[in-house]
Amino acid sequence: MDSHFGIANVWTQGDFVTRAxxxxxxGMSLVSWIVIIIKALDIFKYRKHARASFDFxxxxxxxxxxxxxxxxxxNPFRHLALEGREATAHHRxxxxxxxxxxDISDWVTRSLRNTINEFTARLQGGLAILASVGSTAxxxxxxxxxxxxxxxxxxxxxxxxxxxxxVAGPIGEALIMTALGLAVAIPAVLGYNALVRGNxxxxxxxxxxxxxxxxxxxxxxxxxxxxxxxxxKVLPLKKGA
Numbered sequence: 001m002d003s004h005f006g007i008a009n010v011w012t013q014g015d016f017v018t019r020a021x022x023x024x025x026x027g028m029s030l031v032s033w034i035v036i037i038i039k040a041l042d043i044f045k046y047r048k049h050a051r052a053s054f055d056f057x058x059x060x061x062x063x064x065x066x067x068x069x070x071x072x073x074x075n076p077f078r079h080l081a082l083e084g085r086e087a088t089a090h091h092r093x094x095x096x097x098x099x100x101x102x103d104i105s106d107w108v109t110r111s112l113r114n115t116i117n118e119f120t121a122r123l124q125g126g127l128a129i130l131a132s133v134g135s136t137a138x139x140x141x142x143x144x145x146x147x148x149x150x151x152x153x154x155x156x157x158x159x160x161x162x163x164x165x166x167v168a169g170p171i172g173e174a175l176i177m178t179a180l181g182l183a184v185a186i187p188a189v190l191g192y193n194a195l196v197r198g199n200x201x202x203x204x205x206x207x208x209x210x211x212x213x214x215x216x217x218x219x220x221x222x223x224x225x226x227x228x229x230x231x232x233k234v235l236p237l238k239k240g241a
Contacts, residue, residue, distance in 0.1 A: 015151065021144035021177060028133045028140075029184040035126040036191035042123075043198040046076065050205040053077040057212065076119045076202075077209055080112060084210075087111035088217040105218045112210045119206065123199050127192060134189035141181015148174025 052069055056077070059065035062085065069078040087108050152171050 017147055018144060018151075018177070021140060021147070022180065025137060025140060025144075025177075025180050025184050028137055029187075032130055032133045032184065032188040032191065035129050036187070036195070039126055039195050040191075040198075043195065043202065045074075046123075046202045047198075049075045049077050050202060050209075053205065053209050056081070056209075076115075076206055079119070080115050080206065080210055081213060083111050083115045084108055084213045084217050105214070108214055108217050112214060116203075116206060116210060120203060123202065127195060127199075130188045130192040130195070134185050134192060137185035137188065138178075138181045141178045141184070144177030144181070145174050148177060 049069070049072070055068045056065040059068060062081075066078065066081055069075055069081065072078065087110075088104065149171055152174055
């Protein structure tokens with residue numbers, strides 16, 4: 001058996017369809033890894049912002065707390081605090097509008113929820129790519145295998161030689177396409193699951209922060225939930241610019 005299995009042999013001995021499938025799978029792999037790396041870096045950054053949000057409530061006033069959140073415009077916790085402050089000021093100072101039929105609690109809730117929804121959409125961007133790659137790459141690789149085996153059998157039939165050394169090489173190279181499809185799909189699926197868990201953790205922190213902000217802007221104090229059976233406490237925080 002003088003054939004050596006490998007992508008190089010698949011490329012040199014395959015036809016246009018085989019090469020196109022190999023290019024598609026390699027491209028899908030590159031895109032998947034780019035998405036995984038970018039989204040993972042974003043999660044690490046947002047986790048850092050989440051830790052800073054805990055220090056926000058140990059501030060003497062709103063301005064000091066805002067400074068502790070940093071100046072990164074992409075910080076969702078800072079953006080949420082600013083949106084809540086703007087919504088509160090707009091509701092209290094504006095003249096008669098349709099939103100005046102809503103009390104300040106509903107108005108702030110709506111503003112904070114819209115901000116969270118926008119961030120959620122941005123946070124989940126790219127996950128659809130990983131899901132698509134993870135679900136389609138194995139089948140694309142399998143199609144490449146079927147196509148390669150078909151042409152290998154046609155070639156064997158035309159030569160009339162079906163010995164093991166003539167069959168193993170072409171079929172083995174065709175099976176590499178299935179392995180390539182799995183090699184593309186598995187990291188995409190694992191990356192997708194890891195990113196979903198990371199996103200869920202960030203959104204949980206953001207929703208908790210939004211709940212405290214809502215209480216602060218409506219009542220002037222943050223609600224501090226105690227252990228079961230104990231009454232909730234409010235932690236005052238001076239309002240300031």
